[in-house]
Structures are given as structure tokens and as C-alpha cells.
Amino acid sequence: MTHATGRKYLRPGALPHMWCAGCGIGAMLGALLRAFEELGYKPADTVVVTGIGCTGKLDDYLLTNALHTTHGRALAYATGIKAFRPQLHVVAVMGDGDSVNIGGNHFIHACRRNIGVTAIVLNNFNFGMTGGQASATTPEGSFSSTTSYGNPERAFDICALAEVAGANYVARSTPYHGWEMQGLMQRALANRGFSLVEVMSPCPTQFGRRNDMPEGVQSLHWLQQHAVPVERFRELPPAGRAGCFPIGTLLERDAPDFGANYDRVRARAAEARPA
Ligand SMILES: Cc1ncc(C[n+]2csc(CCOP(=O)(O)OP(=O)(O)O)c2C)c(N)n1
Ligand code: SF4
Secondary structure (H helix, E strand, O other), X not given: OOHHXXXXXXXXXXXXXXXXXXXXXXXXXXXXXXXXHHHOOOHHHEEEEEOOOOHHHHHHHEOOEXXXXXXXXXXXXXXXHHHHOOOOEXXXXXXXXXXXXXXXXXXXXHHHHOOOEEEEEEEOOEEOOOOOEEOOOOOOOOOEOOEOOOOOOOOOOHHHHHHHHOXXXXXXXXXXXXXXXXXHHHHHHHOOOOEEEEEEOOOHHHHHHHOOOOOHHHHHHHHHHHEEEHHHHHHOOHHHHOOOEEEEEEEEOOOOOOHHHHHHHHHHHHHHOOO
């Protein structure tokens, strides 16, 4: 991020940030702010809504409008803002715990509504802030503070969930692919309807430490080795896909969002209001 981008979007005096060395949240934030800059977003026209957790602390550092909400509920607040202030750029930034564990219900209904909110989900495969408990994205067989003998469950594919629930734009990236991540965020922000960018990310302090990747750079290597550009991934035979995951734009469509319906609701509510 350039100094100019930092000065435009970061609160003076807010740094240093609270994230551990090697955590992926800072790289994700940098990509998001560069995307804002490229799209010409003004801080006053932009709202960043967060939930709770290490990822949810991100709004502390911003000069944009920011709303720090309850755990799992960021998308409900973001939907309300977009419905009644459609001219604003509304971005919800959440951890995997926030978005698809405690907030799973809000997540699928935000996709179903397909209203113009952009969701950035930092998936670090566990509940980072509270001590590394297993989440719905903890890979099968891996270790967490609540799966000491290996996770017996399968993990959610957050992007597949967003696709079937009705989102218009779905993408995945990693902090290893910082510039591509920025490009995907720009496309997500510019797309009509609900957009998701999943950022698979290192959490060296919790998930990494328990899974032979105690340094952030080891997780970055793991992400580099297992991420496959989606065009190449789709050509792989099923056996070749094992253990890998696709990155890039996984889905882009132009299904109607319900913005026009909310326009009607706002107009009727204004008419019904006593003078
Ligand atoms: C309703 C509610 N339940 C539980 C908590 C405790 N809590 C705080 S942060 C957190 C984990 C957040 O994990 P995640 O969303 O994956 O974000 P990360 O810290 O990994 O970035 C939990 C369970 C809470 N604050 N509120
Ligand atoms: S505990 Fe994990 S997610 Fe939280 S700041 Fe540290 S590395 Fe990042």
C-alpha cells in the first residue's frame, strides 16, 4: 500500500495494529484499501461493517465509516445499511467463525437477497481470537484446541455455499497472491448484487502452530502449493484436484438484486409516515 492510500483510509495514530506476526489479516486489509483507491471510493461514501474476532478488529484502523457489530451479525447490519442508504459502498469483513459458523444463517440469507453488499471472509480455518477452536472450515483431520485428535468432520466450502445460496459474484484468493486478491476485490466491489471474496489465510499463532506451520511464511508456502488458478483447476481430473483449491473468480453472474424492491419499500414507508 502506498503512503497516499494509507493516509486516505487509515486513521492517524491507530497503528501499530494488533495482529500477530505472519497473520494474513494485514495483507487482506492492504488489498482492500488498494481496491478502494483504484475504484475512487471516498471514505465518507464507504461503510466497512465488521463482526467480532481478530478479523473483526479491522474497522479500528479505518477512516471510512465503520460499524463494529455483534459476532455473526455483520451481514444483517450491512444489509440494513444498503437497503436504506443504497448510494453507499457497503463492505462486510468477517472471519470464518463470524461468517459461516455463528453467522451462517445471515450469510446464506444475504446471498439469497443478493443485495449490493460485498463480503470479505478471512478464512483462517479456526476461531483465532478465542484460542484456536475448530470452526466449520477446519479441514478434516487437522488439529485445533477442540480437535486434539484430528477434526472428524468435513469443512464447509464457503464459495460453493455462496454460489448455491444465490450470490452474484464469488472469488477466492490468499495473502500469497496479494495483487490478484486486490483485483478480485475490485471486481467484487464493482459487481451488482451480493459479492464474496474468500481469503484463505495464515493464523500462525493458533491454527498454524497446531498443524506444523508455526511461522506465517510456512502457511504462505502451503497456500502457494495448494492454490490452483480456477481455469487450470477445472481441467484437472478428480484425482488431481485432491488437496487443492481453486483461486480466482469462481462465479460471476448478473441475476437481479433486490435494490429496486427496496426503493419501492422506502417510497411506501415515506408515504405512510404521518406528516
Ligand atoms: C455471540 C458471541 N459468541 C461468542 C463470542 C466469543 N468470540 C469472540 S471472537 C470469537 C472467534 C472469532 O473467530 P473468527 O470469526 O473466525 O475470527 P478470527 O478471530 O479467526 O479472525 C468468538 C467465538 C462473542 N464475542 N459473541
Ligand atoms: S490469533 Fe491468528 S488470526 Fe488472530 S491475529 Fe494472531 S495470527 Fe491473526
